[in-house]
Amino acid sequence: MAAIFNLNHRATYLHWHFIDLSLSNILVIAAMVAVFAAAILIPFPSHRRTGERA
């Protein structure tokens, strides 16, 4: 089953001094930070609703 986006080509790498990270990995790390920030900042629905997430 072929993928819609073929990731089997050479990755893009970002260098800064001795740091050498792939763009894919940087995006994953950025997503982690963004998700964490969003989880803290986005308001949680009022407690009057049922089925809240914990």
Place this chain on the structure above:
Amino acid sequence: MSWAERRSQRRREDESYAEWRGGYRPYDLIKEATIAFVAILALAVLLSVLFSSPDERPTTIRSWSRTNPVDFVTTAVSELDGTSTTAGYGPPYNHASDGQHEWVIHLQKWLGVSHPINTVQDFVIAPLRSIVGQPALQREISAYQAASPKQQQAWTSAYSSALSKARVLGDDRVSVPKGRYGPVAPMMAALLSFAQAGGLDGALLTSRQFYQTDYTKPLMFMADGGQLAARAQAEHLLGNQWGMMNETGSYPGQVWLWLYTFWYQIKPFSTSPNADILVMTVMAALSLLFILIPVLPVINRIPRWIPIYRLIWRQHYRALAAERAPTA
């Protein structure tokens, strides 16, 4: 306040958080878990449909010896004369060295040789001996084994030097300038031919039993050469390329290994022959500290000092403030 008083206050404070005696609200645990599971399953399926997963075909000794016969033969000679990485590795493969150590800790040596590899026998002599129907080759092998170590080394050194000027012929054979190589040249030619036919992959895999699951020998042999490393370098998987974090292609890799691979990029680890045991020690220590965060002074107070918690519990604090405010 004395240290004992402060400690006692901290313990009381900690115990006060044991039970929540305030308000509760209805909550559906099973419904939430079900929603989360379905969401993650959908997300995993979506990612699979969008991006699939990498599957780069393995290198075989056959493909290596056909693609880069000079590198193959160079490696084979180094196995024969004991200069290959495996030949000089030490435990758990042989006693050629003591392996890595840290101060007086020689764990590699202490745990002993549990997967013995004799590179001369296992990678060269035994596979060649298994070739049938070539009595001339068998005589060459016997001549090599009967020679003195000094003579053997003279042959292998001469042949190794000659390989730097080797040519690859049309049928993937390796041609070296004329020289005094003794039986080494025909042995290497036969081993190359055997490898290119696929026989060496099987020969190295075979042990005392029919069913095989242990790839130690063929992998060690290939790792002694340059083929695996060349592919790895092209995929940015080398140690000094932060390779531990990476995956083949453009797939995200193992970002959680960032701190482990980080140490290999800086001194003294990057230039130390004992880099592995040093990094493992550092990571073991940090892992222990990670587990013990709740009891680490300063570290366990940082969440109090940097009040991200005020954002997390802002609804709760607002509700409390409203309760404390004077009623209208």
Place this chain on the structure above:
Amino acid sequence: MSNDISPLSESVQHPAGARASWTLALRRRAVAALPPEKLLADQQPSYVASWVYVFGVLSLSSLAVIILSGTILALKGPAWWHVTGVGHFFNSIHLWSVELFFFWMVVHLWGKYWMAAWRGGRKRVWVTGAITFLVAIPCALTGYVSQQNFDSQWISTQAKDAMNSVGIGAFFNLLNFGQMYSYHVLLLPAAVVALVVGHVLLVRRHGVVPPFRLAEEIASSGTAAQVGVDDGTAAQVGADAGNRGTEA
């Protein structure tokens, strides 16, 4: 004779000499630690009102998908995914659910750190969680070296040096596919699941950690009872396991 066969009641008649019943002792301890209303609670503290609380269940769900997809791969054997599209698809689900597992687990860890979630006798919750993370890493490693492709060739020949340097390589051979596959399919997932079960049961037992008390709460001591947290300076302090508090 008692006709009561409720599982939570103790049978009235014991055989003589069965005073020290291990079964009864275990059952009493288990039910005391985790009564059904704690194990499968239908209420949660009012302060659990932030999206940061979803990452635990998302990590757990990712682990469930890993195990399900891994089970399919195990059913068909390690060569299947190289030769069929369906097999490759399930391998993809397995790989992406692993990425998701570590993703949510790391963010969950950040949240729990900044909440100092080990407070109030919850150190073991932190410890089991941290060890789960650390055990998941070799579990993933054994998976990577079981792929039977170039990736596993490279990873095994590289990582073996780290194993050998500390002597582990003598009995844990990354180049031995049979051994690595066994660790990956049975031994290490069993360890991860055992740790996660312990972790989740501890959370059910101790509850989600209450918020830090602010200075203004402590200052207004008349409201200490209202906020529902004993500030520890007045009355007796102690974990009162049976006291669940009142509805808001």
